[in-house]
Amino acid sequence: MSSIAQNTEKALNLLSSPFSESKQHRRLLKIYVDGYPDDAFIVNSAVFHEQVSKPFQFKVDVYSEKKHQLDAPDMIGVKAVIVLEDDGEKPRYFHGHISSFTSPQRTTQLSRTQYKMVLSPWLQMYEQVTDCRIFQNAAVMDVIQTLFKDITVAKYDLSSVTDKHYQREFWVQYNETIVNFFNRICQAEGIGYYYTHTKTGHTLHLIDTHRHFQNIKGHNPLKIQPKTAAHLHLTDWGKTNKFVVSRQVQTSYNALSPTQMPSVTATGKGEINSSAIAEALESYRYSEYFNTIEEGNEAAGRANKQSYARLAIWKGKGDYIHLTPGYNFRVTHVPADVVLDDANQDFTLLSSMLTVDQLIHSIDVSFSAVPLGVLVTPTGLTPVISGLQTAVVTGDAKIGTPYTVDSEKLGRVKVQFHWDREGKRDSNTTCWLRVMNPMAGPRHGAHFTPRIGQEVVVAFENGNPDYPFILGALYNGENQPPFIEDHGFRSGFRTATIDAGKDAANATKYNELSFYDKKGQEEIRLRAEKDFNAIIQGNKTQHIMQNDSQTIDQNLDMAIGDNLSIKAGSSIALEASQSISIQVGGSSIEISSGGINIKSSQISINGSVVNIGSIVNLG
Structure with a gap:
């Protein structure tokens, strides 16, 4: 007698003795739930959905003769395993966490309470867990391991990820679930996954090449043959092209x-x-x-x-209980004289739906497959930041003042986003962000480097969180704008001295170009904290409509290559507290408080009238 026929007979015997039906060891399907006795729940039926690069979902209808007042909080997140054990076949395990639990009305006639459960993978328990995180200078496997590090129930295998995956400067998980972030970075890197199950757990296997898919053990190739109780079989097998x-x-x-x-x-x-x-x-x-x-x-x-x-999906139906997504197989036809176009082709199982009904001992499998060599990856939506955000400039504060600058050859800086709760406000917080300026040409344009501690406005290329850049800066409660004492009449530029010590916070040491626009008091102010250097390649022309006043606290030096011409409409007055000297070659005139000294090899005085005082010493 075949195994299916034997189990059918057993099922009929069980139906005739309902009080012994709770003994799980005599049943085709068994379920064991952590923290509950082995026979606390009895399976009526189950549907097992599995697919490459997607979470599995095991729906199971059970009843209990011992647990009659269970609610969802008692069950959600609890581990459970379903065992499918057909005579002559190796047991197959379906392990997961209870993600959904339904407790309908109690059946009083048989003192049984019916329940519905859904088992999902450990990763799917984090489908609603969102986060905002930044991963720097890491390859995809580094990111995934960091992502899973704090998940205590995580069980995964990375040994089948063997292709080259480049290190990226910046990965951002922004307002998205752990599951979506995991799916989209796997999709971007061409990585798929599948699950395997044991009696005590399930493992997520990551894979980046079809070469690591293994063959289904036993019953390979699958046989297309008429449905009988004596043989496992495929009843349908066909191909759909797109x-x-x-x-x-x-x-x-x-x-x-x-x-x-x-x-x-x-x-x-x-x-x-x-x-x-x-x-x-x-x-x-x-x-x-x-x-x-x-x-x-x-x-x-x-x-x-x-x-x-x-492009092409093969679909089939049958009763093979060991069809597991992520494994390879072949198909043959019985009798052998029927020509099968796909007879020598290898396939990878893409998805399967196994339906088992305990009462009528029914096992049905429908599945889809792709040609060997095709690796299906997960899909995830990249979050879009359509608006602007603000952040605070960070870096290595080597000088230790609020106005320290930390930038590189392109003038890029790093920032701390307000949503980044793991950032340390240092040079490891983000990638380098470019800074928008009014002009940016080869060695020309405008350039202002945001400084550590300043708040900046950040935009994102194409709305992608992985590609931020800085539009400008904002004042806030700690960083007050300059010129506030002028009540809005003055605007312009003021740059604070770097490493200014105590003066940095108030910016009392600074360079400035500002404009005062109150009517009748209009002014342009130019200030250099230390030196002012100007180079004029051509001419300099000034037209001062009224007065020009200069105050020089120390010295004025002028070097003129050719001629100096000074013309006054009325008079020229030169005054010195000690002396005035004029020298041309070896001749000179020196005027001091003690007298006038004229020195030359020849002195000529021409005039129609020459007045000489009372004391004349031609000595």
């Missing part, structure tokens, strides 16, 4: 080498090129996620593989 474009073209922009915009193309293989229309069409996308041709080729290749994964 239209996909042939080429994936991507372009990116790298601010560090702006004239070399990398553009890459990936073309489909095999059947993807069989259509003339498909070959004529391409999918063109702009992407921020690569900076070099090498990185772009891999990104376009991953996009092309995901497109190819939708």
Whole structure:
């Protein structure tokens, strides 16, 4: 007698003796829930949904003769395992955490209470856990391990991630769940996953190449044959094709080498090129996620593989209980004289739905598969920051004042976002952010470097949280604007001296260019805290409509290459408290409080009248 026939007979015997039905060891499906006796719950039926790169979901209907007043808080998050054990077959385990629990009305006739449970993976328990985090200078595996580090129930395997994955300067999880962030970074890096189950737990396996998929153990190849009680079988097997474009073209922009915009193309293989229309069409996308041709080729290749994964899907039905997504298999036909086009082709199981009814001993499996070599990755939505945010400039405060500058060759700075609760307000808080200026040309333009402690306005390229840049700065309760004593009449620029010690907070040491605009008192003020240097390559022309007044506390030195011409409409007055000297070659005139000294090899005095005082010493 076949195993199915034997179990059918057992099921009939159990139905005839309902009081012995609670003994799980005699049943096709068993369930064990942590913290409860082995026979606390009895399975009526179950539906098991599994799929590559998606969470599994096990729906199970149970009853209990011992636990009659259970509520969801008693059960949510509790571990449970369902065991499917058909005679002659190795037991199959379905392990998970109870994510949904329904307790309907109690059945009084048989003293049983019916319950419905849904089992989900440990990762899915974090589907509603949102966070805002920044990961710096890390490859995708570093990010994932950091993400899972604080999840105590996490059980995962990274050994099948063997391809090259480039380190990224900046990854941002912004107002999104752990599950969505995990899915989208796996999608971006071409990483898929699947689950395996044991009696005590389930493991998330990450994989970035089909070469690491294993073959289904036992019953391989699967046999297409008529449904009988003596054999496992497939009753349906067919293929569905969909239209996909042939080429994936991507372009990116790298601010560090702006004239070399990398553009890459990936073309489909095999059947993807069989259509003339498909070959004529391409999918063109702009992407921020690569900076070099090498990185772009891999990104376009991953996009092309995901497109190819939708090209052809094989679907089947049967009663194989060990069909597990993420494993490879072949299909054959019985009798062998029936020609099967797919007989020598390897497939990877993409999804499966196993339905088991305990009462009628029914096992039905429907599944989908893709050709070996296709790796389906998860999908996740990248959050979009459509508006502006503010942040505080950070860095290495080597000088230790509120106005310390920490920037690099492009004038970029780092910031601490207000939502970043793990940032330390240092140079490791964010990536380098470019700063918008009115002009930016090769060695010319305008440039102001935001300083540590200043609040800045941040925008995001294409709304992508991974690509922030600074638009400008804002004053706040700690950083007051200059010129407030002028009641809004004065505007302009004032830069505080760096490493100004006690004067830094009040900016009493500074350079300034300001404008006073009150009617009748208009003024331009220019101040240099130390030196003022001006270079004029051509001419300098000044037209002063009224007076010019200069006060020099120490010395005035003038060096004129050719001529000095001074012309006054009325008079010129020169006054010195000690002396005035005029010298041309060896001749000089010196005027002091003690007299006038004229020295020259020849002195000529020409005039129609020459008055000489009473004392004349021509000595």
